[in-house]
Amino acid sequence: MRKIVVTLTVITSVLIACSPKSSKSSAAPQAAAEAIKGSAKAGATIIKSEKCTKCHKDKSGYVPKHTFEEQEKVILGMAKRAKLSEQETADLIAFVKANAKK
Numbered sequence: 768m769r770k771i772v773v774t775l776t777v778i779t780s781v782l783i784a785c786s787p788k789s790s791k792s793s794a795a796p797q798a799a800a801e802a803i804k805g806s807a808k809a810g811a812t813i814i815k816s817e818k819c820t821k822c823h824k825d826k827s828g829y830v831p832k833h834t835f836e837e838q839e840k841v842i843l844g845m846a847k848r849a850k851l852s853e854q855e856t857a858d859l860i861a862f863v864k865a866n867a868k869k
């Protein structure tokens with residue numbers, strides 16, 4: 768009996784590990800955004816795009832004036848306001864990381 772249970776457990780975990788990842792379009796919690804690889808180049812486009820400039824002027828000049836730690840919260844909050852996807856948020860974060868004050 769124990770052997771059967773162990774075997775079933777192994778099979779189940781293999782099946783779970785191999786099943787395709789669930790929907791990408793869900794809301795973007797910070798942890799999920801960090802698990803996705805962001806592109807700084809794509810992020811540079813986003814920060815200058817209408818997604819961000821519909822409320823205020825292009826804020827890309829703000830990024831190099833502050834360290835990443837100083838602006839992380841603001842940027843994540845803005846990503847929510849702009850309703851960025853997880854991928855877009857990861858791109859924006861990659862851009863900020865690459866260009867923040869060192």
Ligand code: HEC
Nearest residue numbers: 814818819820821822823826829841845846848849851859
């Ligand atoms: C729904 C409106 C809205 C959207 C969309 C939005 N912002 Fe903002 N953002 C604001 C407001 C309001 C402020 C505070 C006033 C200001 O600085 O203009 C602000 C402030 C900021 C600041 C701080 C600037 C400072 O001088 O202190 C940054 C940086 C910023 N936004 C970046 C972004 C980025 C990047 C995006 C796109 C992902 C974005 N925002 C999208 C409304 C928005």
